[in-house]
Amino acid sequence: MSTKAPKTAISPTRAENYNEWYQKIVRASDIAELSGVRGCQILKAWGYGTWEQMQHDLDRRFKDTGHENYYFPMYIPISYFQREADHVEGFAKEMAVVTHHRLTKNADGKLVPDGELEEPLIIRPTSETIIGESMSKWIQSYRDLPLLLNQWANVSRWEMRPRILLRTAEFLWQEGHTAHETKDDAMRETTQMLEVYRAFCEDVLAIPVITGEKIAAERFPGAVNTYCIEAMMQDGRALQAGTSHYLGHSFAKACTIQFQSRTGSLDYVHTTSWGVSTRLLGALVMTHGDDNGMKMPPRIAPYQVVIIPILREDSPKEEIMTACEKLKADLLNETLDGQPVRVKIDSRDIQSSEKRWDWIKKGAPLIVEIGAKDIASGKVCVTRRDKLEDGKRFDERGTFVGNIGLELATIQQALFDTAAAFRASRLVRDIKDWAAFEAYFSKDEDGGFTGGQGFVRAKWCGDETSLTKLDVLGVTVRCIPFDQDGCEGVCVLTGRPATLEVIFARAY
């Protein structure tokens, strides 16, 4: 019995059921899977490898801006955590709490917690308080400032409704924490790191983002200002891809981080924090995935070129493998952005067609097949993942190798352009009143995928009580974009005069 091959590698397709497509593609691309532990995920080699690429790139950007890596404990005494009231308010409902320090067997032979801790520990949801504790000891004078540190770590937030890669009980991230002498210095840091994130997302992940500030209701608990980069997923929903906070004196006061100023006074430092997480993997999937799987932007792909030897019973196996090795070696001498091209030879003992689909689903940017015919002709058979519909092409071997850096850069740009065009097609600017607004977010499918519709950029009066109107639509204010037009207009929610432009959208 022959089963008909599906038209698409991922089923259902995005149009059929976007949510299910998302879960399927995450699995099929071998990026991550759910674990047996409630709300927790396993990052697999292809997903973790992508995260490692992100880490390398971001870490360099952090170092270039003067930061150094530290590592702080995962356990935070409740007494530290509760020092900042807003912080407690924001996070208390999703804490994992450690109350015991050993296990013993009970009468039934079952292991039960024993040895209750005098003071329970929480597992960090973020580290402002425990880092603040150290900063208060390390900082004495203005000469100790600025203190610019970063930590790569796991954090835990007990989410009620987990969603793989986007919202899990444990995830990996980096959190930058800095302390400054003045508000201006801290604000510069906050905006500088947001810009680092923007550049990283757009240039490396090929995800176009909108930079802006969060409204009060969406701020980080304890922050004075929260800034963000917001990306649009293929269902039109917004995803916060990174945040940067100016924390003012909140944690300085909570943790008593003081310094003697140039004039001799004892002042509180101004702190900031900023972070991105493995959620970016989810953003990548929902930005670049299609119905055949993932498309990894070359700058972040663990392997940019995958070589598949085409081996038949009668093939000169050694000769083909040697040719593959030689091609790999030649490609390793080529570069993208000054970095050696990342190449993998897939020598698994399975059918070559299966390997090919495997890498299509994973989203390797370029798949090269080498068989006896190619060696004879001096050519290579190339599949460009972002142009699957073009099929295979046959390049002169030397041409392919010589152009590899250029081609990877071309693919990178093509992915960004596609994502930017998609966002542009769903970024609406001409909605001026509530009737049009409500109609936009209430309309049925218009040929796109389910859910979010898109972004509405419109005038808003700034009165947060007006936002209750949005509840029934499931829409929120994603950010106040930096590039305000400053023009006078009418608030789309209240009809009152307004100069503020905001992005309205459904969000993840």
Add this chain to the structure above:
RNA sequence: CGGAGAGUAGCUCAGCCCGGUAGAGCACUGCCUUCGGGAGGCAGGGGCCGGAGGUUCGAAUCCUCUCUCUCCGACCA
């Protein structure tokens, strides 16, 4: 955390209503034939039916509790 649905082979599921100790397709293993393409044939391996109790001579099937996942809602730096 509230409402709904679902957990049976690695995956997708049938069997459950009408209890009699497990099946299909795909995947996997071996052999053969194929193969520039998500192959075909034959032969195999693999599950104590999410877990714990209970009812019964007997439970995947009935009852109770519990865990996990999915969807909707609340919540969500």
